[in-house]
Amino acid sequence: MTGTLARKPYTPKVAVERLRQGDVGAWPVVGGLVAIAIVFSALNDRFLAPENLTNLALQMAATGTISLGIIMVLLLGEIDLSAGSVSGLCATIMTIVHVKQGWSPPAAILLALAAGAGIGLVHGVMFTKLRMPSFVVTLAGLMGWLGLLLYLLRQGGTINLPFTGFISGLSDTWLPPWLSWALVAALVLVPGGAAVFTRRLRLAAGLPVTPLWWLLTRIAGLAVLLVAGVLVMSADRGVPLLLIIFGALVVAFDLVLRHTTFGRHVYAVGGNAEAARRAGINVTRIRILAFTLASTLAAAGGILAASRLSAVNQQSGGSDILLMAIAAAVIGGTSLFGGRGRAYDALLGVLVIQSITSGMYLLSVDSSVRFMVTAAVLALAVAIDSLARRGAPR
């Protein structure tokens, strides 16, 4: 536990203290997830079945990846409304160069990611240099990039990806059991070992440390969760590669945000841009980078979505995907006011949203009801966010 930004408590006692101060951490989301699981499994016994949970994992990846990008700009106190259109556009670019121009899949994917990065760079420059509000820049992006997508697709409207090709294969690849278990072992042993090691270093430096039993309890808790997840998915088709890709992105961004100067400066700019500027931080650079990362992740999400669908069409990146990605970030616990949030919020938030979607689907509820329920959850999350912001004693 070296992350000074981590809101994870030293001990249960400190945790209770922080809860009393209004710093609720991830508990509302986790509680919400448990409640969702109880309600839907009571209404339909297929909700917690391995097949449904595996599908849920598959459905999470695309929206979750876009949501991770949204978190990068939300941390600055900005917004990216173009993420949906950008995801669709970049997936279309990839599909066209692959299917029509015969590019190899990795080259096509790289081009799509580069296009995303370029778009984000344009947004960032318009925001910082032309001083346009991010809301307006990305709203223009929402329409403009959608327009370009429709233009590129105008002959045909749909382009199919080869079913057995590499790109479609991304969403139809399942880890062999031995690899799944090796990953679980790595995901428990590496962070666990790192935590014990930094605890040693902190002791050597004379700094306060988490009690060892609490550290081990948390590592054990993580192990139980991961083992349960792998057991459930193994009862169906196995652990999907798509989930691993999304998970790896979340872990990578979590490490970057908590342990690098870039991450620290993102929080600083989101908390008080003027203070960051006076401290000698290049605020413009941080902002442009964040927008670039947001659009690149949107492109990655679009690629994953195209892989699942084995096609791109005029609806790619459209309908509710943008709103779901933003909602996921906020439901996960990222503040709309900037400066507060974690990469894991994308995972937690999208888990909530997809659980609701999947549960409603099993109950064959109309999508009108689904929208209303998701909206209510989002409103609740924003209310908690606003209260936490006001509740902080000055």
Added chain:
Amino acid sequence: MLSATGISKRYGAVQALDGASLTLRAGEVTALMGDNGAGKSTLVKAISGVVVPDEGAITIDGANVRIGTPHDAQALGVSTVYQDLALCENLDVVANLFLGTERRRATVLRHIVMERATRDLLEQLDVRIRDIRVPVAMLSGGQRQSVAIARALIGEPRLVILDEPTAALGVEQTAQVLALIGRLRERGLAVLVISHNLADVRKVSDRVVVLRLGRNAGEFDTAATAQEEIVAAITGAAR
């Protein structure tokens, strides 16, 4: 240690400073007083590189220096705590202290090194904060002022300038911050405090410099001067 002489600065039609002078010594707290618009902030800005004066010279240890930017000032050992503190409320004490000057290996933050240094510094300054890893927003006004002052010490400055450090604080927290200023003096730093509060100034300063309409209107040894005399200098009342 630092001395500014004949500093003038004009903003359009307003002569904010008109040949003002100021001398600061190591291990001494100097209070800068004067009515609103007397030019205190402008004089401080000239020393900390925020504005460039039209005329005047600044010397450090007798040598002429040019202070064109805040960065120049920092490089010369001049550190300023602005009235609005400029803290990131969402970050913890460690992150705020090292903001922009993070200890790192390549780009990876060295959390333990920074936390150790923070604890040592706060201990030396006798600043009491129960948990230095909560966001600064959770701290009291006095604690935040203390964090801002501690932060000014990270670059090992020789002169610390404080703009109205107690203006927003209650009685107890004011006492805390004044005690902290006293400890800066014990560390051998030159300290310049802008204040409107005579009681605070009498408690903490060794010398009072009064500005009036951009000019020097008197310099007093705090311990040996009656309050009325300082007030008279500030208001310009005939003695």
